[in-house]
Amino acid sequence: MMLELAAKHGAGYADVRFERTEGSGLDYRDRELKEAVTSSDDGVGIRALYKGAWGFASTNDLTKARLKDAVAKAVKIAKLCALSVREPEVLGPVKAERARVDWPPRKDPMDMALEDKVAILVKVDRSARTVKGVNAVSVGYYDCKVECGFFSTEGAAIVHHTAFTSLQANIVAKGRGHISSMRLRLGGTEGLEVLDGQDPIEGARDMAQRTVRMLSGKRPPSGRLPLVADQDLTGVLVHEALGHACEADAILGGDSILEGSMGKKIASELVTIYDDPTIRGAFGSYPFDDEGVRTRRKVLVEDGVLREFLHSRTTAQRLGMAPNGSARAESYSARPLVRMSNTFMAGGDRKLEELLEGIKLGVYAKGSRGGQVDTAKGTFQFNAQEAFLIEKGRITAPLRDLSLSGETLRMLADVVALADDSRVGDPGYCGKGQWVPVGDGGPHMRVKQAVVGGG
Amino acid sequence: MARSKVPGRDLVPLCRRAVKVAERLGIEAEAFASMAWEVETEIDGSNITIGTESMDFGVGVRVLKDRRVGFAYTSVPKDIARTVRNALSASRLGVPVDFDFPSKARLPEVMGLVHEDVLHIDTEKGFELTKQVLEGAMSVRKDVHVPSGGLYYGIERFAIVNTMGLETDHVGTVYSVSANAVAGEGDKSSAYESVTSRAMDIDVFEVGRKAADLAVRLQGGRALKGGKMDVVFTPSALAELLSHTLLPAFFGDRVATGESYLKGRLGKRVACKGLYIEDDGLRPSGLGSARCDEEGTPSRTTVLLKDGVLKGFLYDLASAARYGKRNKDPNGAGSTGNGLRPGFRGVPIAGSRNVMIEGRTKAFDRIIASIDRGVLVHDIMGAHTANPASTDFSVNSSVLFMIEKGEIAYPVQSAMISGNLGEMLMRIGALGDDVRCVSGGTAYYIPSVWFRNVQVTG
Numbered sequence: 001m002m003l004e005l006a007a008k009h010g011a012g013y014a015d016v017r018f019e020r021t022e023g024s025g026l027d028y029r030d031r032e033l034k035e036a037v038t039s040s041d042d043g044v045g046i047r048a049l050y051k052g053a054w055g056f057a058s059t060n061d062l063t064k065a066r067l068k069d070a071v072a073k074a075v076k077i078a079k080l081c082a083l084s085v086r087e088p089e090v091l092g093p094v095k096a097e098r099a100r101v102d103w104p105p106r107k108d109p110m111d112m113a114l115e116d117k118v119a120i121l122v123k124v125d126r127s128a129r130t131v132k133g134v135n136a137v138s139v140g141y142y143d144c145k146v147e148c149g150f151f152s153t154e155g156a157a158i159v160h161h162t163a164f165t166s167l168q169a170n171i172v173a174k175g176r177g178h179i180s181s182m183r184l185r186l187g188g189t190e191g192l193e194v195l196d197g198q199d200p201i202e203g204a205r206d207m208a209q210r211t212v213r214m215l216s217g218k219r220p221p222s223g224r225l226p227l228v229a230d231q232d233l234t235g236v237l238v239h240e241a242l243g244h245a246c247e248a249d250a251i252l253g254g255d256s257i258l259e260g261s262m263g264k265k266i267a268s269e270l271v272t273i274y275d276d277p278t279i280r281g282a283f284g285s286y287p288f289d290d291e292g293v294r295t296r297r298k299v300l301v302e303d304g305v306l307r308e309f310l311h312s313r314t315t316a317q318r319l320g321m322a323p324n325g326s327a328r329a330e331s332y333s334a335r336p337l338v339r340m341s342n343t344f345m346a347g348g349d350r351k352l353e354e355l356l357e358g359i360k361l362g363v364y365a366k367g368s369r370g371g372q373v374d375t376a377k378g379t380f381q382f383n384a385q386e387a388f389l390i391e392k393g394r395i396t397a398p399l400r401d402l403s404l405s406g407e408t409l410r411m412l413a414d415v416v417a418l419a420d421d422s423r424v425g426d427p428g429y430c431g432k433g434q435w436v437p438v439g440d441g442g443p444h445m446r447v448k449q450a451v452v453g454g455g
Numbered sequence: 456m457a458r459s460k461v462p463g464r465d466l467v468p469l470c471r472r473a474v475k476v477a478e479r480l481g482i483e484a485e486a487f488a489s490m491a492w493e494v495e496t497e498i499d500g501s502n503i504t505i506g507t508e509s510m511d512f513g514v515g516v517r518v519l520k521d522r523r524v525g526f527a528y529t530s531v532p533k534d535i536a537r538t539v540r541n542a543l544s545a546s547r548l549g550v551p552v553d554f555d556f557p558s559k560a561r562l563p564e565v566m567g568l569v570h571e572d573v574l575h576i577d578t579e580k581g582f583e584l585t586k587q588v589l590e591g592a593m594s595v596r597k598d599v600h601v602p603s604g605g606l607y608y609g610i611e612r613f614a615i616v617n618t619m620g621l622e623t624d625h626v627g628t629v630y631s632v633s634a635n636a637v638a639g640e641g642d643k644s645s646a647y648e649s650v651t652s653r654a655m656d657i658d659v660f661e662v663g664r665k666a667a668d669l670a671v672r673l674q675g676g677r678a679l680k681g682g683k684m685d686v687v688f689t690p691s692a693l694a695e696l697l698s699h700t701l702l703p704a705f706f707g708d709r710v711a712t713g714e715s716y717l718k719g720r721l722g723k724r725v726a727c728k729g730l731y732i733e734d735d736g737l738r739p740s741g742l743g744s745a746r747c748d749e750e751g752t753p754s755r756t757t758v759l760l761k762d763g764v765l766k767g768f769l770y771d772l773a774s775a776a777r778y779g780k781r782n783k784d785p786n787g788a789g790s791t792g793n794g795l796r797p798g799f800r801g802v803p804i805a806g807s808r809n810v811m812i813e814g815r816t817k818a819f820d821r822i823i824a825s826i827d828r829g830v831l832v833h834d835i836m837g838a839h840t841a842n843p844a845s846t847d848f849s850v851n852s853s854v855l856f857m858i859e860k861g862e863i864a865y866p867v868q869s870a871m872i873s874g875n876l877g878e879m880l881m882r883i884g885a886l887g888d889d890v891r892c893v894s895g896g897t898a899y900y901i902p903s904v905w906f907r908n909v910q911v912t913g
Contacts, residue, residue: 030712035802036545040529040538041513056507060530061464066510073578077496077506080582086502118548136712172714172844179845222681222912253500253602254637255645333509372836374853376602376643379869381851383840401842403849405871453871453912454849 009075011048015152019332023144028121052088053081058333092317105191109143131208135174180214187427217400222453226362235440236368241408248315257378267412269304277341283427284438290336295325330434345442348418362390403454419444470616483519485617493609523549554776567740570654573628591663604634636666644673676868679913685829694893707774726880732760736808742898743808750794817885849873
């Protein structure tokens with residue numbers, strides 16, 4: 001009904017996304033369950049294209065009148081945009097898929113009572129608190145099942161069912177006049193089997209010990225020093241510094257340092273980087289993107305050479321490339337944007353010990369508290385979650401609040417060795433006006449020099 | 456104005472339905488419904504490529520059973536009864552609480568929350584205004600790119616009905632303009648400008664012009680020789696930093712959990728003499744203003760810092776009942792009217808409304824003139840990596856200028872600024888005379904602030 005109405009209003013193309021989510025979330029802090037929320041949400045987003053311009057409207061008021069209103073508004077906005085559009089948007093050709101895909105959880109979170117989920121959180125909390133020096137612990141949990149429908153005037157009709165489950169523990173330690181904090185994250189596009197892969201109870205104890213160790217951390221040195229990054233931090237660097245610059249909307253907006261670099265060498269030849277939404281169970285996976293494009297693995301950088309950007313149908317068309325299923329929307333109420341999925345660097349052939357060899361003075365940095373980049377300038381800044389000094393090829397004293405910054409291309413060129421231990425982990429949410437679940441990772445990586453500071 | 460003129464559903468009946476279900480079950484309950492209707496036109500590159508309209512509404516139900524709280528929400532009206540029952544089963548797992556939902560009370564009036572001109576912006580007018588943002592940017596230099604930015608306007612609405620007889624609702628308009636401008640080829644520099652108001656009183660052309668002007672002035676950034684030096688944060692850079700360091704330290708529940716460096720320092724000097732910080736839920740036309748907070752407690756003004764001395768914290772119902780007394784906080788006898796929610800999908804938590812900072816003030820130009828060596832920082836990134844429990848931070852900026860011998864000397868390519876904000880409050884040189892509203896999570900009405908002796912790394 002909505003698609004026909006959009007066409008009647010004059011839209012050249014329109015698509016409708018329906019989403020229904022049922023989920024539960026728990027927040028256990030200070031030995032108390034602060035939040036136990038069950039929810040149901042549904043809504044519809046409609047996107048209309050008129051003479052090269054988009055209009056978008058969404059509503060979770062699903063009365064017939066309101067739906068008609070939303071269609072009319074989407075087309076009206078598109079028509080107004082069309083008046084000023086200089087470079088009309090054209091959809092890159094894709095197959096109009098008619099498919100139903102289910103990624104059912106092996107252990108359905110809906111089958112577990114809220115009480116039993118709480119019991120897991122309590123165990124994680126207790127496990128962390130067995131470590132002396134731990135001052136505060138918070139454990140969060142979220143699961144949901146999502147039903148998505150995608151329908152377009154080109155004839156696409158896709159329904160997919162997916163599930164998300166995630167658990168996060170934040171641990172704060174206090175002592176010696178300092179405070180340190182770390183975070184453990186598990187998550188996947190699956191059910192409670194997420195907790196089978198890595199035991200959160202063991203993980204929390206280990207994390208707690210490491211958090212306490214950071215209290216005795218020294219102030220990091222500042223200046224340019226050799227850096228060895230662990231898998232999680234490599235993942236964050238890959239995601240933040242390179243991945244965002246590969247987003248084709250950034251390229252077209254004049255907001256990426258990689259503009260004009262396709263096919264050129266932009267990194268050390270050791271560097272190969274993938275973005276892969278098809279890894280079953282990984283947090284950033286999805287079977288179809290939010291333009292109805294079937295997903296596949298993308299090689300962003302191969303042996304140091306820039307090979308592929310991340311595309312929506314329109315960015316692909318504009319750059320004369322093929323759509324590759326990278327258009328994602330946070331929910332029915334958001335229009336799809338070019339986004340990453342699971343972004344990671346392929347491993348090398350060394351061991352961690354070999355990476356450390358020959359470093360007189362450097363830093364070993366693990367994980368990240370998050371980071372940000374300026375994709376136009378190609379600069380980045382991150383705080384490592386955990387860090388150590390490297391002295392004479394050995395990991396020595398812990399360092400407090402290490403911060404890293406630098407230039408993306410210089411860092412990528414300065415990658416001098418990679419370990420053979422690449423993995424995709426560290427589930428998180430990437431923010432770009434909208435939040436989408438992503439995974440990132442890579443191997444242990446040695447960089448000739450990076451700007452370090454902090455403490 | 457009559458509520459009926461505002462677009463969208465009337466939320467009170469929706470809340471009443473939930474409360475009626477609760478009454479039949481014989482439990483105390485509160486229904487909070489919210490609605491956000493917004494229209495957005497976005498700039499992408501050098502044209503307006505997309506507009507969006509969205510309508511989001513739903514209801515969150517909190518129940519109190521045997522002094523335990525349970526919560527559930529839905530955006531599906533036919534699920535309301537089920538949602539009340541879900542909240543009830545969640546309450547069995549909830550923590551014991553010692554508060555009641557607020558009863559019916561006379562709520563203060565707040566002026567300037569609804570501006571009819573915002574309600575009457577039609578789609579065409581929205582596009583016209585967005586074009587002016589672009590024109591503003593282009594007026595500086597033709598080759599300036601505006602990769603993002605635009606116009607946003609809409610209505611926020613909420614209603615609360617509880618079994619204590621409280622029934623109230625809130626309506627406010629929001630109007631916001633932003634531009635992210637990029638200048639230069641090869642050596643690119645970018646700058647962001649954003650202004651938000653309850654009324655259509657923003658010079659949209661000026662927003663585009665300012666962003667572009669800053670981006671152009673940043674061209675030819677030089678490397679910086681690091682060290683300890685003076686740092687002036689503009690209001691927008693300061694707001695970003697405060698949100699991740701100082702501000703959370705005032706939130707009642709964080710104090711109790713030891714996640715605030717201000718714990719146990721009530722009545723003590725925590726900042727330089729003369730520094731005054733307040734949170735005002737009643738500020739006329741304030742972006743964080745409403746007659747009551749989002750659990751029905753009347754709004755008020757709360758002094759946080761006076762003459763550099765810590766005066767109090769901010770509480771919602773739960774944190775006041777549990778920690779306010781223990782903290783011996785004169786503010787903490789009850790909620791300070793700071794129970795805020797992320798819409799109907801979340802439970803209330805203590806947060807700030809409109810934050811104001813005052814103190815020893817100097818004209819902005821005179822501050823610059825007083826600095827022998829320092830940086831003027833317009834924007835920072837990475838503030839979210841700060842440690843809110845200690846206020847240690849380390850942020851990067853590529854939107855900054857070197858100050859030498861009392862003059863803004865040249866743009867700096869990029870620098871890292873690190874320190875401890877709590878300690879830095881003791882080393883404030885002066886506040887600027889350039890108070891402006893910055894919105895980001897909470898609303899700030901703050902000036903530029905000059906800090907002495909801060910670590911800056913090139």
